[in-house]
């Protein structure tokens with residue numbers, strides 16, 4: 220009985236492997252790095268808890284709760300505090316709460332009367348019928364007007380993709396927005412009618428889903444799944460080659476300087492696109508992973524700064540703030556981490572997690588740490604009325620943080636579909652296939668586990 224190879228131990232690879240193991244399918248996980256979790260990394264230092272990568276997960280499905288129970292982590296979940304329901308946007312150098320009700324929107328100083336009128340007209344605007352692929356910017360301008368794009372969506376896109384709405388594709392980057400327009404004719408109408416459909420499917424929209432993490436950060440989840448898979452995990456073993464054999468697949472990986480090989484029934488490739496491009500695919504079907512190397516990634520540095528609470532003038536009663544590009548600041552946005560979750564900073568202190576760089580100012584992300592601290596502190600001091608230097612600093616640079624679902628992304632999706640179709644038993648996943656959100660990547664683990672189990676059973680490769 221041969222096992223299933225999972226390549227990459229980010230959230231996608233780990234959740235898939237964990238769920239395959241629950242189905243009694245033997246797995247082997249190959250990880251190039253010396254640790255599991257991919258971009259998820261939580262660091263507890265000097266009483267502060269900083270996240271280098273993602274900070275929050277969304278509970279968009281009962282399946283996520285089920286996985287957490289299976290991993291025995293229910294007692295470690297920390298839901299965001301109620302203050303997290305308020306989110307801020309920066310406009311004109313001021314930190315302004317985003318309205319969450321129709322009345323709040325009408326009275327909000329965030330948008331002009333013209334922008335408000337434009338938003339209320341949205342249900343009366345026609346569907347997109349043209350054939351060419353739209354950018355997010357074009358879509359938003361067409362449905363809501365330019366001001367909403369400049370002050371709200373530009374900042375939101377920076378918060379999710381660290382991306383540029385003038386380049387991101389609406390159909391690939393925000394497929395639910397696109398399909399909402401196509402199905403309901405209006406995004407505002409879809410808010411009401413879509414809720415009914417989601418209820419039927421047992422899903423919760425990202426806007427309504429509860430935000431959560433774990434007592435010691437998101438790494439608790441990946442560490443816990445890895446502990447469950449302990450003897451199946453091969454760290455520091457980058458995969459270099461995947462070869463089709465008469466009975467399945469052979470994985471070639473480096474162990475030190477030595478090339479090793481192992482036979483498997485099926486392979487699930489969850490390495491990031493920028494590294495998967497270098498894996499040789501040795502099959503008679505003449506397909507290659509090299510084109511994945513053309514997917515562009517936004518560089519991002521995450522910078523967590525701790526302050527004495529008394530030095531911060533702003534009440535920090537919220538999730539955090541997003542910054543539109545038009546404000547010309549250094550940061551893309553900041554999470555008020557210690558307001559959102561308990562036990563993130565020592566008594567009398569706060570921790571603020573900011574992101575810098577992205578497609579907006581890619582040159583900033585790779586700056587030396589001292590410069591990053593200076594730039595981020597400069598913005599925070601002005602916006603949040605901070606009167607002292609930080610008491611704690613930590614930063615992490617991701618040269619390729621988040622894949623950009625730019626216009627034309629369909630080429631990569633088709634290419635991935637073509638490889639999987641021509642190579643039965645080879646599955647490809649990760650944040651460049653189903654969107655960057657952790658919840659989507661986690662849920663893809665359920666899908667892969669089901670599809671792989673079905674494949675090995677039908678191919679008579681395994682007696683599961």
Ligand SMILES: Cc1cc2nc3c(=O)[nH]c(=O)nc-3n(C[C@H](O)[C@H](O)[C@H](O)COP(=O)(O)OP(=O)(O)OC[C@H]3O[C@@H](n4cnc5c(N)ncnc54)[C@H](O)[C@@H]3O)c2cc1C
Pocket residue numbers: 226227228229230231232249250251252255256257258259271272273274275276277456457458459489490491494495498519521617620621648649650651654655656657658660
């Ligand atoms: C700074 C930042 C902030 C974010 N914030 C949020 C957030 O708050 N909420 C949210 O939902 N999402 C957020 N995201 C997005 C989300 O974290 C990612 O999309 C998701 O974690 C990606 O998981 P993955 O498994 O697809 O890939 P990765 O985490 O990139 O894992 C891929 C793994 O494959 C390994 N690998 C690569 N090549 C090979 C090889 N040849 N052989 C073996 N192993 C290999 C890598 O070492 C890595 O461990 C954020 C991302 C970043 C970078």
